[in-house]
Amino acid sequence: MAACFSTGDYGGALTVCHPDIEMQDWHLILGAPDAPEDWYQGLEGAGRWVAEWLELASEPRIEPEDFMPVDKERLVITGMASGAAKRSEVSFEVPWAAVFTMRDGKVARMALFRTKAEALEAVGLSE
Numbered sequence: 001m002a003a004c005f006s007t008g009d010y011g012g013a014l015t016v017c018h019p020d021i022e023m024q025d026w027h028l029i030l031g032a033p034d035a036p037e038d039w040y041q042g043l044e045g046a047g048r049w050v051a052e053w054l055e056l057a058s059e060p061r062i063e064p065e066d067f068m069p070v071d072k073e074r075l076v077i078t079g080m081a082s083g084a085a086k087r088s089e090v091s092f093e094v095p096w097a098a099v100f101t102m103r104d105g106k107v108a109r110m111a112l113f114r115t116k117a118e119a120l121e122a123v124g125l126s127e
Helices: 002-007 010-014 026-030 042-056 116-122
Strands: 017-024 039-041 057-069 074-085 091-103 106-113
Touching: 002 010, 002 057, 010 042, 017 042, 026 042, 039 042, 042 057, 074 116, 091 116, 106 116
Parallel strands: 017 106
Antiparallel strands: 017 039, 057 074, 074 091, 091 106
C-alpha cells in the first residue's frame, strides 16, 4: 500500500486492502485543528478515503520513509505527505506516522498519527 501511495497509484493501494479495512481520516496528518476522528470502513470506505485525498490536493504524494516491524501483524511507517491544496494552491509538506495492521496478507487497519513517537506509543514502544 505504501509503495502504491508513493507512486500515486491509489487504485493499486486499494488492491492490498483487506475487505474489512479500517482507515483513519487523513485530516489528522495535516494538523487540522478540527480534524474528525472518523474511520473509513471496508473497501468502499477506503475508496472514499482515496477520493477525498485526491480532491484536496494537486499532485498529492504520500511518501513512506521508514518501516519498523512491531510484530507479525503490525508495522509502524513514517513518512511525508505533500502536494498543493487545490482551492488555495498553497503547497504543503507534513510528516506523518501510521500503524498498519495486517490480516490475511492485506492491510486491515491504518491508524494515523502526527508523530513517530505517538505511533510507537500506540504499539507500546518508544523512540
